Amino acid sequence: MISKDDITKRFISYVTVDTESDPESDTTPSTLKQWDLANILVAELKLIGMSDVSIDDNAYIMATLPSNVNHKVPTIGFVSHFDTTPDFTGANVNPQVIENYDGKDIVLNAAENIILSPDYFEDLLLYKGQTLITTDGTTLLGADDKAGITEIISAMEYLINHPEIKHGVIKVGFTPDEEIGRGAHKFDVKKFGADWAYTIDGSQIGELEYENFNAAGAKVVVKGKIVHPGYAKGKMVNSMYIATEFINSLPRMETPEHTEGYQGFFHLHNIEGKVEETVLHYIIRDHDMNHFKARKEVIQKLTNAINEQYEREVITIEIKDQYFNMKEKVVPVMHIVDIAEEAMKALDIEPLIKPIRGGTDGSQLSFMGLPCPNIFAGGHNFHGRYEYVPVESMIKATEVICKIAELTAKKAIE
Helix, strand or coil, X not given: CXXXXXXXXXXXXXXXXXCECXXXXXXXXXXXXXXXXXXXXXXXXXXXCCEEEXXXXXXXXXXXXXXXXXXXXXXXXXXXXCCECCCCCCXXXXXXXXXXXXXXXXXXXXXXXXXXXXXXXXXXXXXXXXXXXXXXXXXXXCHHHHHHHHHHHHHHHHHHHCCCCCCCCEEEEEECCHHHCCCCCCCCHHHHCCCEEEEEEECCCCEEECCCCEXXXXXXXXXXXXXXXXXXXXXXXXHHHHHHHHHHHCCCCCCHHHCCCCCCEEEEEEEXXXXXXXXXXXXXXXXXXXXXXXXXXXXXXXXXXXXXXXXXXXXXXXXXXXXCCCHHHHXXXXXXXXXXXXXXXXXXXXXXXXXXXXXXXXXXXXXXXXXXXXXXXXXXXXXXXXXXXXXXXXXXXXXXXXXXXXXXXXXXXX
16 A cells, blocks of 8 residues: 555655746746756655666656566656746745545635635535645645656655566656646657656546647737827827737637636736736637637737737737647557556546646657656646645555556556
């Protein structure tokens, strides 16, 4: 059995290290502080007995667990990221451990009246009687994706300590900067050497995903003219009003708070505004490639229309693709999803096969030649103060990793 105390201790040791990434940086990793945890992980991989442990100049970590069988087995990999999102602070994380959760409100921070309530977050009731790790209400937790790292290292340690579980060669990889869309950009797929892999980066227990959004980012720059407001008639052009016109011209119901399942969206996530210049930052998402292309066309046509209205270029737009739907690369090798599904069922976990409303390193890795579905890591409410993870879900994810390794070796001789 995997120890609840050990997995809790390991997870907390990771989340208390600040690894927030920075989209404005052009280095890899994007923040120096990501090296702090990266170096800890390298030392820990060596300590538990992994082979060929390496970290490159960009903080990409790889390690190998050698095969313990004589027959040929496909080489499989498990991948997670150690950065946390810049959407909410990950500094000074102070985890709280809630034993035997009673299904009621959890006071995260009494002084600021911050409550984690099942009245709002209904998924909490799935974990009544279990041990939850929460924030203190002032930071995110970092279960995305330090839970995944915890589970992968714990699984490797368990397999090393239990050689009676037969497996082939297993590769593990940990990446920086996934939260800013760059986690796989410098991942050396050839060096990794796996036939396929799994990201351990999902949410609720049972999640198994091989479809994700097609994704792009758009930077919209609106130019105005600043003059003294007392003498502005016919002269001032307030960029914030034009930006508001742009915002209101996009479909209001096609935003994250109004969409689900396979529905795509436009998401305005940042505004910097003054009279002379306003900058809007959007992300564009859709599972369907044709719809994805249409969304990019919509935002470009809107830009052109407003420029025509003002008879000059008041708006410039830069759209950059970020990642694509991995379904295209995974469907031809669906047996890798089938193995993960079988592993879950063998552990009495109900597989929840559904599209990712986001992306993982696996989406990019799949297009780099490493098919890579995504498996649950157990956390909920990522990227904010209400994030939590059940310890029992982390234990189950660890067991799934071990079972996938075992089934892959077994099926190689069937």
